[in-house]
Amino acid sequence: MSINALKGTKDIYGAEIENLQKVESIIREVCKNFNIGEIRTPIFELTQLFQRGVGSTTDIVQKEMYSFIDKGENNITLKPESTAPVVRAYLEHNMGENTQPTKLYYISPTFRYERPEAGRLRQFHQFGIEVFGSSLAIADAEVIAVADAVLKRLNITNVKLHINSLGGPKCRENYNKKLIEFLDTKKDSLCSLCNERRTKNPLRVLDCKNEECQKLFVNAPTTLDALDVECKAHFEMLKTLLTQMEISYVVDPKIVRGLDYYTKTVFEFILSSPDYSGTICGGGRYDKLVEEIGGKSVPAVGFGTGMERLLIAYKNKNLTKRDIFIGYRGEQAMIKATLLVNALRSKGLNADTDLLGRSVKAQMKYANKINVKYAVIIGDTELETGWLLIKDMETSQEHKINIDNIAQFLL
């Protein structure tokens, strides 16, 4: 009986890891452009942190966490999201005492015990950023601009930005009242699921996929209708800034987000591709969260992106070009090839040789397979004369180069 990777987990290798590394490096570049520093928090935290941070009524906390008791009898959880840990770190290290704002990004494994699907794993990886210390719409706009820049640099175009505003606590209270009043008038026509949500989480009712229900919601109040003057101005400014940055968006009152902590701005980048359709990046403002986790009130805004979902949208065909393959014929030549390859490697070049003792022809085939720019075979003649015929694998052109000048030629 062979042992396989667990349900909802996977090995990443080959072309996929090359693409992943490429995506990661673009993310790091973009964050550098935006002056956002990296943070790496532990893979596990006290369970309590997530109960407080994510919200104890959310699905994530109620049924999706990998929790266990360690040998010190601590109740520990593998991180199901990274915002709460980053907030914890922000408070623990008094980052708020430094020059503000505090801008952080992370790329981290994340764990949720869910039913796996395309674009959904139990161990997945999230890239996200958190900006602390600004309550202005310009911070929201900058956060969105980061996600937009990453997507654009990855050439992911079949994606659409949806934005909405939930308003502050007062607006939400106000809205909930309005919404419940509205829903109560329709309760006899709503489906059973809607009626269940109506009492538990009214915001979610409008998400119903049932067409009959959707018809009833045409005139439902939206969170936008319930915004006070300040929240309204905030949202308008965000829209202005996005327009100025030429980031196209649609206002979508249905975007409400699943986590409890959002206030004012919420947004999602939604992908539609044959391999996966749905949210690829989601976030918003969470002005109450820092306080909730145990500090003073600090405004913050951020997002999370599923790396695997990003990878589905980003399919790069151009694999890395290697610099040179040095083949050989005979034992003396093999020793020489090893020496040469090593010298080139220490100069930072990508050099490879044959490890299987193959025929010259097979070595050339290998050189072709691994996608090298140049290939050369060393044999008795080359050892004697010191002159090599280096073949350009694209044009088939051969260059006569002295064995001592290979590095020069390649650089």
Added chain:
RNA sequence: GUGGGAAUAGCUCAGUAGGUUAGAGCGCCAGAUUGUGGUCCUGGAGGUCGUGGGUUCGAUCCCCAUUUUCCACCCCA
């Protein structure tokens, strides 16, 4: 957590109304007078047909269970 498909070579998939040696394409390896790749041609390796049980003279095929995967809900990134 609920409901439904799928599982056959490294990959993508055919197939057998239950019958001896289970196929294709791609990939891999090797040849085409022995020191040069990519195209073409030829040959080869590689599968206990997801796993366990049952029905049967006989199961890759039918039944049950189990695991994984995909889809629709639910939820999310």
